[in-house]
Structure formats: C-alpha cells, structure tokens
Amino acid sequence: MVEKGFREFLVKTGVFLGLFVLISFVIGQKIVASSLLMGFKLFIYGGMGKVLLFSVLGFVLLYRDRLRSISFRDTMWQIQKWGNFIFLLLSLVSTVSFYILELNIGLFSPGVLSIFLVHLLFLSIFAFLIIGIFGLNFIVSFFREFKRELLYFLAFGVVVYSLMYQVWKLWPYLSLIVTKVSSYLLGLIGSVSLIDQYTISFNGFAAEIGEACSGVYSIFIFSALYLFAVILDWKKLVKWKAVVLFLPAIVGAFFVNIFRVFLLFVVGAFFSREVAVGLYHSYTGMIFFLIYFSIFFVLFYDWMKKDEFKRRQGR
Numbered sequence: 001m002v003e004k005g006f007r008e009f010l011v012k013t014g015v016f017l018g019l020f021v022l023i024s025f026v027i028g029q030k031i032v033a034s035s036l037l038m039g040f041k042l043f044i045y046g047g048m049g050k051v052l053l054f055s056v057l058g059f060v061l062l063y064r065d066r067l068r069s070i071s072f073r074d075t076m077w078q079i080q081k082w083g084n085f086i087f088l089l090l091s092l093v094s095t096v097s098f099y100i101l102e103l104n105i106g107l108f109s110p111g112v113l114s115i116f117l118v119h120l121l122f123l124s125i126f127a128f129l130i131i132g133i134f135g136l137n138f139i140v141s142f143f144r145e146f147k148r149e150l151l152y153f154l155a156f157g158v159v160v161y162s163l164m165y166q167v168w169k170l171w172p173y174l175s176l177i178v179t180k181v182s183s184y185l186l187g188l189i190g191s192v193s194l195i196d197q198y199t200i201s202f203n204g205f206a207a208e209i210g211e212a213c214s215g216v217y218s219i220f221i222f223s224a225l226y227l228f229a230v231i232l233d234w235k236k237l238v239k240w241k242a243v244v245l246f247l248p249a250i251v252g253a254f255f256v257n258i259f260r261v262f263l264l265f266v267v268g269a270f271f272s273r274e275v276a277v278g279l280y281h282s283y284t285g286m287i288f289f290l291i292y293f294s295i296f297f298v299l300f301y302d303w304m305k306k307d308e309f310k311r312r313q314g315r
Contacts, residue, residue, distance in 0.1 A: 006068050013060060016133050017053065021287060023095055023125060024049065030102035039110035040118045047164045047217060051157045053286050054221045054293070059153055061297045062229055063146070087132030094125040152232065160224045167220045168211065172198075174254075175214040182209065182261045190269065205268035205276065213264070215257030218289045222253045225293070229301070241304040249296055256292045260285045 036042050060067065098121050101108075108114050131139065143150065175198050183200050186192045190203045199208045207213075226249060230242045264285075268276030 009067065010060070012133050013056065016130065017056065017290075019129060019133075020049075020053070020126065023129075026095070027099055027102060030099065034102055034105045035110065036102060036105055036118065040105075040115050041110075042118070042122065045122070047161055048157075050217050050221055050286060051160055053290060054225050055153050055157055057290050057293060058225045058229065059149070061294065061301070062232065063149060084132050084135055087128045089132075091125055091128035091132055094121060094128060098122060098125060156224070156228050160221060163224075164217060164220065167216055171211045171214040171216045174216050174219075175209045175211070178214060178258055178261055179209045181258050182265065185258075185262050186265055189266075200265065202265045203269035205265060205273060207265065207268065207276070209261065212285075213257075213261050215254060215260075218257065218286060219250065219253045222289060222293060223250055229297075233305070236306060237304045238306055245300055245304065249300075252296070253289065253292060256288050257285075260288045 031037050031042055101118070101121065134142075179194070179198050179200060183192050183194060183202075186200065186202045193201045195201055195206060198210065199206060211217075223246075226246065230237060264276050
C-alpha cells in the first residue's frame with residue numbers, strides 16, 4: 001500500500017511537471033513576442049521556473065527513501081474529486097485568460113495595478129494546478145512532514161536565483177562553443193552556414209544561439225543541485241568519489257545542451273519552424289537536463305555513498 005501510494009505521488013508529480021512544461025510552451029512564445037516580458041516584469045519567472053523544476057526532481061531523488069516510507073495514499077485522496085476538478089478547471093481558465101491577454105496586451109499599459117493583476121493571473125495558473133493535482137489535504141500534510149527539508153530547498157532556490165544574474169554573464173562564451181559544435185554536427189546531415197557569430201542557418205531554418213540555448217542557467221542549476229546534495233549527505237559520501245564525479249557530470253550536462261540545440265534545428269528544418277520556435281521559448285529544453293540529472297543520480301549517487309549507508313538501505 002505504501003509503495004502504491006508513492007507511485008501515485010510520482011505519477012502526480014510527473015503530471016504536474018508535464019503540464020508545467022506544456023503551459024510554458026503555449027504561453028512562452030507570446031510572452032517573449034509581447035511587452036509582457038519587460039513592461040510587465042515577467043522576466044523574473046524565467047530563472048524561477050528552471051530552479052523549480054530542478055528542485056522538484058532533486059527533492060524526490062534525494063529523499064526518495066523517506067518518501068517511500070510514507071503512506072501518501074492516506075492523504076492523497078481525502079479531498080473530494082470534484083474539488084480537484086474545480087481547481088484544475090480554474091487553472092485552465094487562468095491559462096486561457098492569460099493567453100487572451102497576451103493577444104491583446106497592446107490595449108493595456110504597464111502601471112502598478114495592471115502589473116500586479118498580470119502577475120496574479122500568471123501565478124494563479126500554477127497555484128490552481130498544484131492544488132488540483134495533489135489536493136489541499138495532501139499539500140498541508142506534506143508541508144508538515146517535510147517542513148525542514150523544504151526550508152533547505154527554499155534556501156537553495158533563493159541562493160541559486162540570486163547568483164543567476166552573475167552566471168548569466170558567461171552565456172556569450174558558452175553560446176560560442178555551442179554554435180561551433182552544433183554547426184559541425186548539423187553539417188554532417190545537411191547544409192550549414194553561419195550568418196554571424198551566434199546564428200546558424202541549417203537547411204533554410206535559422207536561429208540565434210543566445211542565452212536560452214547557451215545552457216548557462218541549466219548547467220549552473222545542475223552544478224548547484226549536485227553540490228547541494230553532496231553537502232546535505234556529506235557524512236554519507238566517499239569524498240573522493242563526489243569530487244571526481246563533479247567535472248564529468250558538468251561536461252555531460254554541457255553536451256546534453258548541445259544535443260538539445262541540435263534537435264531544435266532538426267525540428268525547425270525538417271518538421272515545423274513554429275514548433276521549434278515554441279520549444280526555444282519554453283521549458284521544454286529543461287526536460288533534457290531533468291532526464292540527464294535523473295539518470296546520473298540513479299547510476300552514480302548510491303555509488304558515492306559509504307558502504308555502511310548502503311548496507312542500511314539494503315543495497
């Protein structure tokens with residue numbers, strides 16, 4: 001029963017992450033194309049979203065043993081199904097309303113009240129989504145059980161987000177490397193030319209390898225989460241293993257970003273330019289990093305632990 005409840009929790013978490021990415025795909029491109037990003041200050045959520053996705057995955061992976069020992073099923077289904085449905089419906093209504101706002105944003109000017117209302121509408125999409133998927137009873141119970149651990153991850157998010165602006169300055173260097181390597185790989189399967197230092201044209205589809213494709217944020221968050229996990233479990237780990245694995249892990253994350261950019265150009269050139277541009281302006285690319293981090297964590301994190309802790313966990 002406990003394991004079944006944990007599986008249900010994982011499924012619900014996966015559903016939330018999937019819908020989170022889907023919603024970002026739907027509204028992300030329009031946000032960039034309108035004055036919402038700058039005039040209405042929505043740019044603050046770009047980095048927050050990346051931190052949130054990595055934090056959710058990191059939390060589940062790091063505390064998976066404790067999560068297995070809790071009967072989520074006892075609290076997961078206490079809220080009435082109609083309550084969940086209503087909140088999911090409210091999330092859908094908020095998403096549609098926000099999309100309509102994007103299409104008509106020229107009718108509004110960015111004043112204090114309008115900025116507040118736009119942010120409120122934007123945040124309501126995801127607040128209603130979380131409540132609709134997990135239920136209020138489960139959320140309250142979860143916070144009671146993991147309040148200390150959630151504070152750790154909140155501190156992690158605040159520190160990482162506050163440092164992201166400084167890390168952002170590195171994007172031109174990473175973008176240049178990504179441009180060179182990606183253009184070489186694309187040249188193996190099609191016609192490639194460089195329009196300028198950061199812009200690739202591949203079989204008629206052109207795109208700039210800017211901040212979003214440099215991978216600087218994702219690689220930085222990956223590095224921060226790796227170090228955060230190591231610090232939390234420092235007494236349980238073999239120190240040299242944690243140190244030795246760090247550099248290969250970061251190099252692997254960088255090549256995952258190059259693979260993501262490669263696929264973006266393939267989609268744009270051979271399938272749909274609109275889809276490729278939409279992927280560029282959403283959190284879809286984060287899926288690659290989340291999958292990579294999950295695989296890396298599952299394969300190597302237990303290997304880094306000391307033998308006595310492996311024995312306690314039955315490994």
